[in-house]
Amino acid sequence: MSNELALVMSQLEHTKRIDKKKLIEAIQAALSSAAKKVYGAGQEVDVEFDEINYEFRAFYLKEVVEKVEDNSTQITLAKARELDAEAELGGVLKVRIPNEQFGRIAAQTAKQVIVQRVQDAERQSVFDQFKEKEGDLITGSILRYEGRNVIVSLGDAEALMPAKEQVPREHYTTGDRMKLLVLEVRKTLKGPAIIVSRAHPGLVRKLFELEVPEIYDGAVKIENVAREAGARTKIAVRSMGDDRIDAVGACVGVKGIRVQNIVDEIHGEKVDIVRWDEDPHNYLSNALSPAKIARIVFHPEVPSAEVIVPNDQLSLAIGKKGQNARLAARLTGIKIDIKNEEQYTQEERARMDAHFQVVTGEEQQGSVAAPSAEAIFKTDEEKAAAPPDEIDEGAVSGDVPEAVEIAKDETGLPLIPPTAEVLVESTEGEEN
Secondary structure, eight states, X not given: OHHHHHHHHHHHHHHSOOOHHHHHHHHHHHHHHHXXXXXXXXXXXXXXXXXXXXXXXXXXXXXXXXSOSOTTTEEEHHHHHHHOTTOOTTOEEEEEEOGGGGHHHHHHHHHHHHHHHHHHHHHHXXXXXXXXXTTSEEEEEEEEEETTEXXXXXXXXXXXXXXXXXXXXXXXXXXXXXXXXXXXXXXXXXXXXXXXXXXXXXXXXXXXXXXXXXXXXXXXXXXXEEEETTTEEEEEEEEOSOTTSOHHHHHHOGGGXXXXXXXXXXXXXXXXXXXXXXXXXXXXXXXXXXXXXXXXXXXXTTTEEEEEEOGGGHHHHHOGGGHHHHHHHHHHTOEEEEEEHHHHHHHHHHHHHHHHHHHHHHHHHHOOOOOOHHHHOOSHHHHHHSOXXXXXXXXXXXXXXXXXXXXXXXXXXXXXXXXXXXXXXHHHHHHO
């Protein structure tokens, strides 16, 4: 029996990856449950495991008393001394339960509990194994379809690939082996649920990390990935620290072998490797490749950018059904509005015309009418004394005569300017 038990436990540990210690605890709990079912729920039972002989031993515990009131939990000192010569009053005596006394019901109960504990331990082991692989690549084979979902075999467990995580261009056949990205692992009543994906951008990122040693070593860093599964992927890379390393060239590989291996894995999906740049102008220009960019006008408050391209580059910059522009916007995080030079010129002209009209309207509303003669000459005497041409010019031109301040002396009399004094002196000389 001990040899058979040791063999079974060893097989479970290697095939099911169940920790032997957890398995022993499960069997101990099962035997304790079976013993309580036979001898009653009030009976205290202790189960021990002999690691040397690989044997489980069950004992029920009895208190040593002078007078027995409950045969299931108590024993007299005399009977206790027959089993253990060192037994004393008030002590607890362990009485060995023969395995034969368990009976068929007890054995069946123990079997059910053992099976349940083994299943729980196996589920926990699978959960722990794949929980560590969240976000990593794993190789699996297609098992079957369940509705629109695909069931994938991962060896020790089965994974679910929902319809939204499948690539539209790919067709999955039973037995096909492929690399998948582990998206999520969670516990359910039926065991661990493992969700995998073929459409997630992280799949391409992990494929590059696997294929390009410079990325794995940290010499090249993947800044961002934008993907439309089955059609096209843009990936931005940069060199870290060492300017001698060409990040794009490292990802492409000699004669394109590295990127070709990745394209083969994702079944012909196009991959654009973009050089990351701190300058948003350069980064956005690289992201929109292979189109040539004439000019970029940034609007940081949105953030967004108007991209002006030559007239013959508009369709190439936008891409098929806007794909190139969408991927570039996701890659850079900038909202992009692509126009050709002709469209941009027309819009600029229209904006300038609209602005000119607004400014002209404001000037007209803010202009002041020319003052009339009544506004210039406050009294009728002033108006009568002024020459007619002065009245007309003042009314037309709107020139208002400036008030002249006359200097006065300490007594308050006006001071005569030097020119006036000269005129007075010359007049007096003539009279003399």
